[in-house]
Amino acid sequence: MTDGTTGRYAGVRAAVIGTGLIGGSVLLRLAEAGLDVVGWDPDPATRERAQHRGVVAPATIEQAVAGRDVVFLCGPLPTLAGTLALVAELTAPGCVLTDVGSTKVEVAEAADRLGLTDRFVPGHPMAGAESAGLTAASPTLLAGAAWVLCPAPGAATDAFRWLTGLLVELFDARVVPMSASAHDSAAALASHVPHLLAGALAGATQRAPLRDAVLTLAAGSFSDGTRVAGTPAERTANMLLGNRDRVLHELDEVRGFLDGLAAALRADDAPALVARYAEARAARSALSGRRFVGQTREFAVDGDHDAEVTWLRGLGDVGGHLTGCQVDSGTVSYTAWLPVAD
Incomplete structure (x- = not known):
């Protein structure tokens, strides 16, 4: 900057x-x-x-x-x-x-x-x-x-x-x-549901008979998993209510995955547990090791705006982003970055 x-x-x-x-x-x-x-x-x-x-x-x-x-x-x-x-x-x-x-x-x-x-x-x-x-x-x-x-x-x-x-x-x-709707759908899983999960874990701890012992033993996994539970309660409630339907939909998806983990645990099914955690680990690894390839895209300043917006929204939908936008001599030029497939 x-x-x-x-x-x-x-x-x-x-x-x-x-x-x-x-x-x-x-x-x-x-x-x-x-x-x-x-x-x-x-x-x-x-x-x-x-x-x-x-x-x-x-x-x-x-x-x-x-x-x-x-x-x-x-x-x-x-x-x-x-x-x-x-x-x-x-x-x-x-x-x-x-x-x-x-x-x-x-x-x-x-x-x-x-x-x-x-x-x-x-x-x-x-x-x-x-x-x-x-x-x-x-x-x-x-x-x-x-x-x-x-x-x-x-x-x-x-x-x-x-x-x-x-x-x-x-x-x-x-x-x-x-688009606004695509943002709210993606943010539900990327941000809003994590607030629910953090609140649930921290809230269950607050009610636990061994609360103080749990907090004494809490290390990185608990601290990382509950960090956003420290967000002001009214702000979190406004966020969740403002995206209620999408949050509830994604919460059902998370609950389904969690139910699968619980079923494998009840059944003493180690291969099923390993498979599900391998799937989860792939997403976590992709988060920390993402690679992007750059491209430049140009449009006429007074050209087909719908085509320009369609391209822009599509870029975001596939996980891409912009690091430049320059308007010169009737042309708008975008510097875009798209994620490389895992």
Whole structure:
């Protein structure tokens, strides 16, 4: 990542609405990069903390978004649709809007109803921590993160292109283009169900007769498996409820695999246990040893936007990502990376 107002995004005026862990980290990184950025939070104490960290934090949301080129919406999931409608009214039509919520279908549908798909790009940086609030935020938290963006067909491609370039340049992001529904389906298994499993393991331990002994013996497997159980309960509940149907579907898939393990254990069937754990180990090994091959894809700036969006979404569906988006002389050029088959 670069510091200082260099590159094609020098002079961009940004605002961050909601300055908790993720919003605060976006805010601090944009400030570190030298952008003209302000942060607003409904909590006066949080705004004061932002000012103590050297960031401008106006008293009202109207002051925060006035004259901005891009606004990041980072409040709680249930508030995003309402905040989007308000910020859209307060900003110029050319202001790009995005969010960082962990579910995408609901806010994407709200943008469609409001007629904002030309400038709102649903987003979700895949990073975080079990702690919360601006005090836990860091300008490096999102560095190099996989950052989902959901391009809509048509003129929204312009906002998607611009925002992709900004995230790559300022956050070193790996932009993963997906439809909102594909994101929510993938995130259910990649992020949301793990919160359920972590909560179940930690919750069962809390109720166990030998709770303190368990905690004394707990090593890496318990610590790793329960880390996200330390996430604030309300934030986790909002995430799970916001993607309820997909989470329940994927939980059934996980339960089916777990039932198979339990059946093999009851039957004293070592070969079946070994086979299932070999299958699980393959996924874990692929996670840590993934390789990618690069390609460049070009489209006419004013060409077939539907074809461009179809290619972008397909890239995300197969596990690919973008590390560049450049618009020159009527052509948009993407630097894409696709996973190599195991």
